Amino acid sequence: MRRVLVVDDEENLRVVLRTLLRRHGYEVETAPTGDEALTLVDSFGPDVVLTDVRMPKMGGLDLLATLKAKGNEATVIVMSAYGNMDLAIEAMKAGAYDYVQKPFKPDEVVLALRKAEERESLRRENRVLRDEIRKEHRFEDILAKSAKMQDIFRTIAKIAEYKTTVLVTGESGAGKELVARAIHRRSKRTGPFVAVNCGAIPENLLESELFGHKKGAFTDAVQDRRGLFEEANGGSLFLDEIGELPLALQVKLLRVLEDEKIRRLGETRDLQVDVRIIAATHRDLSNETKAGRFREDLFYRLNVLLIHCPALRDRREDIPLLIEHFLARNNARLGTSIRGLDTEARRLLYEYAWPGNVRELENTIERAMVLTEGDMITAADLPERVREARDPVQMQLASGELSVKKTMRIIEEILIRRALQKTKGNRTRAAEILEISHRALLYKIKDYQITDL
Ligand SMILES: Nc1ncnc2c1ncn2[C@@H]1O[C@H](COP(=O)(O)OP(=O)(O)OP(=O)(O)O)[C@@H](O)[C@H]1O
Ligand SMILES: [Mg+2]
Incomplete structure (x- = not known):
């Protein structure tokens, strides 16, 4: 905050201000016109531009507007003679930080600069603080500051890089998919994130959707098709609404989780895949297990790491x-x-x-x-x-x-x-x-x- 650019068409004033401000430890450059000031702004990089409002050709207001348009963040202080106060006020409205009225005593200019410095350091502090809060309350696309969610942030950070299966639970709309995506993004897996809603695909199609099929495996199988496990190879497969997975497919899924081998429908050979499984459900799977709707062995295999998204209330x-x-x-x-x-x-x-x-x-x-x-x-x-x-x-x-x-x-x-x-x-x-x-x-x-x- 030590560089000041003085812009005024009066030579006398430029000299006075240069001497005064240098004596107070500022680095000073001066320009007699707005145009020259703009060139100097680029090379000198002032923290403060102290400019006259009324000058021939480009006045202080135009200079201010041009600086703003260029995205220059220098603090602008305008100087204005008593008769031109309306211009000074206009400049403040357009984003000038302060004005000093001409003629001024040396102290007044120095004081205005000090005030601007203070404001600038406050602004910088606020910006840092705001960024920090934002960072602290954000994890990938998940925004939260509650202790419960902050725990989840920490868990995800810890477990993301391992290939462990994760089970995400929580009510509808509580953020299960966001959590799954955050896990994938934080892992160093290079393959894609592939999502499938186990409850939305008819049972007879789900198997070929997941594992793929060979041409002719069933009536509609007119050509070979890769399943989602193959598509997610090297990445993560998000099995949403896993509680809706039919029992027959639960057996097959368990097998894949155990040896990472899949077999396309109608195919005789197995394929090795490298997929991280993240499953989600709004149901209580242990209840489902007791009711016989969900296989106990699969439940234990999925429930290695549980992340529960708490309800918003x-x-x-x-x-x-x-x-x-x-x-x-x-x-x-x-x-x-x-x-x-x-x-x-x-x-x-x-x-x-x-x-x-x-x-x-x-x-x-x-x-x-x-x-x-x-x-x-x-x-x-x-x-x-x-x-x-x-x-x-x-x-x-x-x-x-x-x-x-x-x-x-x-x-x-x-x-x-x-x-x-x-x-x-x-x-x-x-x-x-x-x-x-x-x-x-x-x-x-x-x-x-x-x-x-
Ligand atoms: N903490 C959060 N910060 C920002 N957006 C969120 C947060 N939690 C949820 N959302 C948004 O709310 C919506 C629902 O989230 P998401 O799809 O992850 O929920 P879900 O638990 O998978 O729900 P469902 O069981 O209905 O599929 C999404 O649009 C998501 O972006
Ligand atoms: Mg969802």
Whole structure:
């Protein structure tokens, strides 16, 4: 922050400023016109451009606009005579950081430069901080700050490079596929990520889909075809909804997992493949096993490493982050410029039970962004089920959860948030309303990671 470019058509002023600023330890270059200033900007690389607003030909405003258009990040301070204050104000609106009024005392210029330096270092710090937060709360395409999800990030990082089979569980829309993709990306496997939904393909086609077939193996097999195991060779095969895999295929899958050999339908020879298997299900496979719908041996073979994606209502602290993310992404995608959600809408999104988890939140935000008439999403832009879900206690009870501990936590967190919202963050008053001690409140705020209201 030591390089200053002085631009002024008055030679006298250039000399005075050069001497003054050099004495204060700045590196100084001067230019008599905007054009010359622009050439110097490239070679000199100033941190601050101190420019007169009114000059023949290119004035300070044009210089400022050109710098901005070039993406130059130098801080611009304009100098303006008393009669030209409107120009100085215009310059500030166009992105100048400050102005000094001519004639000025030496101190005033130095002070303006110091202020600009401070701002610049603050800005740099904020940028670093923001990047860090973003990095910390993001793992590949997964965004989350809850402790539960941060655990998953660490697990993925640890296990990605091994070829161990992973079983990913969790409710619909909770992020199972994102986790599977993150595992693949973090592994050093060079082959592709191939996904197949075991529940979406008719049983009689699934086998040839997975293992491939030889021409003539069955009526429709008009030519040889590679299966998905072969396609995923060297990479990962994502067996989504593995709980829907028919029993007959479960036997075959178990065999592949054991010796990594597959055989195309109608073929007599085996093929060696190198595939990392990631399976996912929204079902409780151990229940399925007890009910005889899922082979126990396959369950144990798949369940070597289990990653459970928690339901969104069990990690509500991720909701604000996800909202910001979907807002920004959809603004870019839809060309909208929605600024955010008002307090009431935020509260509803926070308290709703999200049976469809992150996918439902994603769709709800997109829908609201299309429907809203202003640049803020309000409660009226939210679907009825979200708006009417006003009673979190009822919702929690309706979710079928029987744990007193879990239910109490959810209710407690909601009450604390409401109290903090009501008191605009005043913790002493919030503790009074909640009828708990100030200390208990501080502890709980930390426990529930309540940072944004
Ligand atoms: N933590 C997250 N950060 C960002 N986006 C997420 C996150 N979790 C889920 N999503 C998004 O939500 C949607 C659903 O995620 P995904 O497909 O991974 O869920 P799933 O568990 O596989 O659901 P299903 O069982 O219905 O297939 C996707 O669009 C995904 O990008
Ligand atoms: Mg999925």
